Amino acid sequence: MRNSTVRAVNRLTSRWAAQTPAGDTGTVFTAAGLWPLLALLADGSDGPARAELAQALGIPAGSAAEAARELLAALAGVRGLQTATGLWARAGLPLEEGWSAKLPAGVRGTLTGDVATDAKALDAWASERTGGLIERMPTALQPDTVLVLAGALALQLKWIQPFHEMSGTTDDGPWADRDLRMLFRSTSLLNRVRVAHGPAGAVTLLEVVGTSGIDVHLALGEPDAPAGGTLSTAIAAVTRSLPSTDARLLPLGNPGPGLFLHTVGAHSPEPRLDIATVAFEVRAQHDLLRRARLFGLETATAQDRGHFPGISHVPLSIDAAGQSALARFNAEGFEAAAVTEFSLGVAGVAGGLKRPKYRARRAKVRFDRPFGFLAVHRTSRLVLAAGWVAEPGTVGA
Numbered sequence: 001m002r003n004s005t006v007r008a009v010n011r012l013t014s015r016w017a018a019q020t021p022a023g024d025t026g027t028v029f030t031a032a033g034l035w036p037l038l039a040l041l042a043d044g045s046d047g048p049a050r051a052e053l054a055q056a057l058g059i060p061a062g063s064a065a066e067a068a069r070e071l072l073a074a075l076a077g078v079r080g081l082q083t084a085t086g087l088w089a090r091a092g093l094p095l096e097e098g099w100s101a102k103l104p105a106g107v108r109g110t111l112t113g114d115v116a117t118d119a120k121a122l123d124a125w126a127s128e129r130t131g132g133l134i135e136r137m138p139t140a141l142q143p144d145t146v147l148v149l150a151g152a153l154a155l156q157l158k159w160i161q162p163f164h165e166m167s168g169t170t171d172d173g174p175w176a177d178r179d180l181r182m183l184f185r186s187t188s189l190l191n192r193v194r195v196a197h198g199p200a201g202a203v204t205l206l207e208v209v210g211t212s213g214i215d216v217h218l219a220l221g222e223p224d225a226p227a228g229g230t231l232s233t234a235i236a237a238v239t240r241s242l243p244s245t246d247a248r249l250l251p252l253g254n255p256g257p258g259l260f261l262h263t264v265g266a267h268s269p270e271p272r273l274d275i276a277t278v279a280f281e282v283r284a285q286h287d288l289l290r291r292a293r294l295f296g297l298e299t300a301t302a303q304d305r306g307h308f309p310g311i312s313h314v315p316l317s318i319d320a321a322g323q324s325a326l327a328r329f330n331a332e333g334f335e336a337a338a339v340t341e342f343s344l345g346v347a348g349v350a351g352g353l354k355r356p357k358y359r360a361r362r363a364k365v366r367f368d369r370p371f372g373f374l375a376v377h378r379t380s381r382l383v384l385a386a387g388w389v390a391e392p393g394t395v396g397a
Contacts, residue, residue, distance in 0.1 A: 001070070001071060001074040001075075001377075001380040001382060002067065002070055002071075003380075004059065004067075005059070005067045005070065005071050006380050006381065006382045007058070007239075008035070008057060008058035008059050008067075009031055009032050009035045009071070009382060009383070010031075010235065010239050010381070010382065010383050011058050012031040012034070012035055012056065012057070012058065012295075013031040013032070013235060013383045013386055014232050014235045014236065015294055016029055016031055016291075016294065016386075017228055017231035017232050017235055017372075017386055018228045018229070018231070018232045019228060019291060019294065020226075020227040020228040020231055020388055021227070021228075022226050022227060022228075025390055026280075026282040026284070026370075026387065026388050026389050026390035026391055027282065027284045027387050027388050028282045028283070028284050028325045028326065028327040028336065028338075028385060028386070028387030028388075029284060029286060029323060029325055029338070029385070029386060029387065030153055030323070030325060030336070030338045030340075030384060030385045030386070031383070031386075032071075032075070032153065032382060032383065032384050032385070033083075033151050033152070033153040033323065033338045033339075033340050034151075034288070034295070034323060034340045035057065035068075035071070036068035036071055036072050036085070036104075036151060037068075037085075037149055037150075037151050037340055037342055038053055038056060038057055038064075038295060038296065039057055039059075039064035039065060039067055039068035040064070040065055040068050040102070040103065040149065041053060041149070041300070041308065041311075041318075041342065042054055042057060042061040042064040042065075042296075043061060043062075043064050043065035043068075043099060043102060043310060044096070044099045044308045044309070044310030044311035045061065045300065045307050045308050045309075045310065046307065046308075046309050046310065047299070047307065048299040049296075049299040049300040049307035049308075050307075052296040052297070052298060052299050052300070053296040053297075053300065054296070055296055056294065056295050056296030056297075057296065065099075065102040066102070068104070069102065069104050072085065072104045073104070074380075075153075078212070078213065078214065078377060079212035079213060080155060080156050080157045080210070080211075080212035080213075080214060081153070081154070081155050081212075081214070081384070082129070082130075082131075082152075082153070082154045082155075083151065083152065083153050083154075084106055084107070084125075084129040084151065084152040085103065085104045085105075085106035085107075085149075085150070085151050085152075086106050086107040086108075086109065086122075086125055086129075086148075086149075086150045086151075086152075087100075087103060087106070087107070087108055087109070087147070087148070087149055087150075088107075088108075088109040088110065088111050088118070088121075088122065088147070088148045088150075089109075089110065089111060089146065089147045089148075090110070090111045090113060090145075090146040090147065091110050091111070091112070091113075093146050093147060093312060093314060094312055094313060094314065095311060095312055096309075096310055096311055096312060096313070098310070099310045099311050107125060109121065109125075111145065111146065111147075111148065113143070115141050115142070115143055118141055119137070119140075119141045122137045122141065122148065122150070122341075123135065123136045123137055125150070125152075126150070126152060126324075126339045129152035129154065129339070130152050130153075130154040130337040130338075130339060131154055131156075131337070133154060133326050133335065133337035134152070134324050134325075134326060134337050134338065134339045136324070137150065137322075137324075137339060137341050138285060138286070138322030138323050138324040138339055138340070138341050139287075139320040139321070139322040139341050139343055140320075141343065142319060142320070142343065142345070144319070144345045144346065145319060145320075145343045145344070145345055146314070146316070146344060146345055146346055147311070147312075147316065147343070147344040148341060148342070148343050148344070149341070149342045149344070150339060150340065150341040150342070151339070151340045152337070152338070152339045152340075153336075153337065153338050153339075153384070153385075154335075154336075154337040155214065155334075155335060155336045155337065155375060155384060155385065156333065156334075156335045157210035157211060157212050157214050157216075157333050157334050157335070158210065158211045158212075158332060158333040159208060159209065159210060159211070159332065159333055159334075160209045160210065160211055161185060161187065161209070162185070162331055162332050162333075163183035163184060163185045163275075163277075163330075163331040163332075164183070164184045164185060164331065165181060165182065165183055165184075165279065165330070165331040166182055166184070167179050167180065167181065167182065167395045168180050168182035168276075170368040170369070173223075173368060173369040174369055174370065175278075175368060175369060175392055178392070178394055179394055179395040179396070180278050180368075180392050180393070180394055180395070181278060181279040181330075181392070181393035181394060181395055182276060182277075182278060183275075183276070183277050183278065183279055183330070183331050184274075184275065184276050185275050186272055186273065186274050186275065187272070187273050187275070188270050188271055188272055188273070189273065190246060190247040190248045190271050190273050190361065190363055191246040191247065191248055192206060192207045192208075192209075192246075192247075192273060193205065193206050193207075193246065193247045193259060193273060193275075193363060193365050194207075194237065194244040194245060194246045194247070195244060195245055195250060195255055195256035195259065196233055196234070196236070196237035196242055196243070196244035196245075197233075198229065198232065198233030198236065198237075198242065199229060199232075199233070200221060200222065200225040200226060200229025200230055200232075200233060201221060201222040201225050201229075202221070202222060202255075202256050202257055203219050203220065203221045203225075203230055203233045203234055203237065203256070203257065204219070204220045204256035204257045204258050204259045204365060205217050205218070205219050205234055205237055205238065205244065206218040206275065206277070206365055206367070208334075210333070210334065213377065213378050213379060214375060214376065214377055214378065214384065215375075215376055215378055216329065216334050216373055216374065216375050216376075217234065217238050217373065217374045217376060218277060218367055218371055218372070218373050219231065219233075219234035219371055219372035219373065219374065220256075220257045220258045220365075220367055220369075220371045220372075221233070221257055221371070221372070222257055223257070223369070227370070227372065227388045230371075230372050231372045231374075231386060231388065234372055234374060235374065235383060235386065238374055238376050238381065238383070239376075239381045239383065240381060247259070247261060247273065247361075247363045248271070248361070258365055258366045258367060258368070258369075259363065259364070259365045260363070260364045260365075261361065261362070261363050262361075262362055263359045263360065263361055263362065264359070264360060264362050265358070265359065265360075266357075266358050266359070266360035267357060267358070268358060268360065269358040269360055270360060271360055271361040271362065271363070272360070272361075272362055272363070273362075273363040273364075273365065274362070274363070274364045274365075275365055276364075276365070276366045276367070276368065277329075277366075277367040277368075278367065278368065278389070278392035278393055279329060279330045279331065279392070279393035280327075280328070280329050280389045280391070280392055280393050281326070281327070281328045281329075281393065282326070282327045282328075282387050282388070282389060283324075283325070283326050284323075284324075284325050284326075284387070285322065285323075285324055286322060286323040286324075286325070287321075287322055288321035288322055288323060288340075289301060289318075289320065289321050295321070297318060297321060300317060300318045301317055301318045301319075302317060302347075303317055303347050303348055304347065304348075305317075305347055306346075306347045307347070308344070311344075314346060315346060315347040315348065316344045316345070316346060316347060317344065317345065317346075317347040318342055318343070318344055319343045319344060319345040320341075320342075320343040321340075321341065321342045321343070322340070322341055323338055323339065323340040323341075324338065324339050325337070325338040325385070325387075326338070327373070327375075327385060327387050329373065330393075334375065336375055336384070336385040338385070370388065370389060370390050371388075371389055372386070372387065372388050372389070373386070373387055373388075373389065374386050
């Protein structure tokens with residue numbers, strides 16, 4: 001993957017994460033699934049809409065389509081990750097050959113104009129491309145929609161070292177006295193847990209290593225820190241734009257949220273990290289137009305004129321934009337999926353033990369209150385999905 005593209009996508013992820021609302025609602029989102037579609041739209045746009053889209057993308061609009069194709073091609077080579085792109089146009093809508101030729105390989109379909117028929121076909125595409133994880137398109141198809149551009153992303157990975165699951169409770173915090181699906185495991189690799197410091201305070205990061213070159217990082221901030229601040233610091237740390245310190249070098253005591261370090265008498269100098277977290281499932285529906293400025297879509301939705309002459313000489317504007325996303329974390333692995341959609345319409349319309357010989361470092365980390373998570377491609381450091389766990393998995397749920 002081109003480093004400049006990875007940095008641009010991660011910047012959009014960070015800006016989106018910073019707007020994560022406070023409260024009891026969890027969320028999950030993927031800028032990596034949205035960014036290529038914005039790039040393709042930017043390539044076919046003009047005027048203020050083109051400038052706004054380029055600013056949101058973080059690269060010039062003139063090179064956006066090529067960057068989108070390269071990114072999607074690179075993602076297609078990542079084990080455990082599936083991506084797809086689809087374009088549906090109303091019969092008779094002329095598309096500019098120069099723009100359509102730059103589209104990545106994928107489904108090309110026709111909108112019949114019958115909303116029920118077209119919606120059924122689009123929903124079937126979303127479900128098929130995500131293995132049934134996302135069953136419907138994120139926006140409701142409208143009678144005057146003449147073009148739909150969509151992308152799907154589905155990720156499945158297994159842990160190199162699975163967790164052990166059992167029911168458990170926590171004594172305090174918002175999840176106190178609930179029968180939680182707790183996940184436990186131990187490792188001698190203290191560098192799996194790190195602490196970074198950002199504007200919202202300290203964040204403890206746990207790296208859970210997957211088998212396919214993708215890892216999930218859990219992020220626990222200070223108890224009163226906003227979700228957006230914790231996620232922004234976590235993204236900066238895992239993408240290595242913010243320094244962090246692992247548990248081999250941290251001071252003893254409580255150097256980060258949920259993290260405790262001490263030394264013990266032991267029969268081996270090997271250190272140990274004991275991990276406790278919770279299983280979770282998070283779903284989210286995002287109306288991208290509610291954050292139109294973040295995604296460079298303010299002008300592109302105006303109905304007074306067309307904004308995409310590079311797509312069609314028919315004046316087009318964006319009528320709807322959305323993303324449906326899901327993430328699951330359990331003892332065996334992690335899966336995430338998202339479908340992102342843009343709809344365009346025509347503008348204007350025990351004892352005996354020997355005495356210990358060593359002093360060994362012990363670390364314990366516990367995620368037993370709301371925390372963030374990031375799925376990250378290990379080689380490129382591209383953040384594939386991000387989210388916030390407000391509600392844990394509970395026994396019987």
